[in-house]
Amino acid sequence: MKKTIANLASVLAVVMGVAGIALVLYAWDLPPFRSAVQVTDNAYVRGSVTLISPQLSGYIVEVPVRDYEAVKAGQLLARLDDRIFRQKVDQAKAMLASQEAALANSIQQQRSAEAKIGASKAAVDSANFALRRATENWTRVEALAKKGVMAESDREQGRTTLDQAEAAVTQAKAQLEVSKQDLQAIIVGRDSLKAAVAGARAAVELAEIDLANTRITAPRDGVVGEVGVKLGQYVSAGSQLMAVVPQGTWIIANFKETQLSRIHSGQPVTFTVDALDDIEFHGHVERFSPAAGSEFSIIKPDNATGNFTKVAQRVPVRISIDEGQEQAKYLAPGLSVVVRTVVQDGTATAAAGAAEQPKG
DSSP states (O other): OHHHHHHHHHHHHHHHHHHHHHHHHHHTTOTTSOOSEEEEEEEEEEEOOEEEOOSSOEEEEEOOOOTTOEEOTTOEEEEEOOHHHHHHHHHHHHHHHHHHHHHHHHHHHHHHHHHHHHHHHHHHHHHHHHHHHHHHHHHHHHHHHHHTOSOHHHHHHHHHHHHHHHHHHHHHHHHHHHHHHHHHHHHHHHHHHHHHHHHHHHHHHHHHHHHHHTEEEOSSSEEEOOOOOOTTOEEOTTOOOEEEEOSOEEEEEEEEGGGGGGOOTTOEEEEEEGGGTTOEEEEEEEEEOSSOGGGGSSSOOOTTSSOOOOOOOEEEEEEEEOSSOGGGGGOOTTOEEEEEEEOOTTOOOHHHHHHOOOOO
């Protein structure tokens, strides 16, 4: 009897040992339990969830949408009090008008300076004529004075007239140069006035942009999430008001690194969603993450210290949802998914290169 019990215990121990080994092989997906069907429940529906935030700070005066309401691109979601921003637009436009008036005045000053240059040139010509006449008169006076038929006082008067004519020519030329410099100063100052006009025009555009930003609109068609902003609430720039979820979803499945060698781009997959009972959806493997999910975590694991326990890493795989599936419209971002893919034997995988680690 004792011998029989000992034999049964030995057999039981052997069976338990074999079962344990089989369980380990099955858990690690090793032969003879290596299956062509790759399954993961670490998968979720993803979508382009757009968080709506204001670019300005102010009080909310209008919230025309409600929770989970469908909206169109450009539809008003919320509006800030715009009285201050309207005044800033008017102020910027007034400054622009002032700068444009200064530029127009500069143009008029240029025309006046050009007219002064013309007058100065005429004055130079007049002075030259007077100088030529004084020179001719002095030549006659000098000849008569040498013959003794001209009084000394008349000779001195003729010389004085010549000197005055020469001085008048010099003065007229100097005035012409002053007029030219005045024109040049006006032209040089024109650039600063043009820059001031451009700056004022840019200020108007910025003020108008700020005014437009008091209207917070939907960036694209979609469905509004929970509306967190209330009428009369003061909001700061960048604070989250609500979210808009557009149409168009995909699946992110986090497969173990040991599964990647049997998954490749374009491979068909099926998946079910916990929220939609047993409805089976179809899709295709689209692309693989360039690194394991742990590399994108805020606090990365450090295996260089302490005792080391190897853990199979997860690599995100993006799966596109095939078109023409009626129930796909109910796939909302964040829903849990179970993904199944059947791999053909001997198929090369694009993921193997992405997940391959250096040896050494």
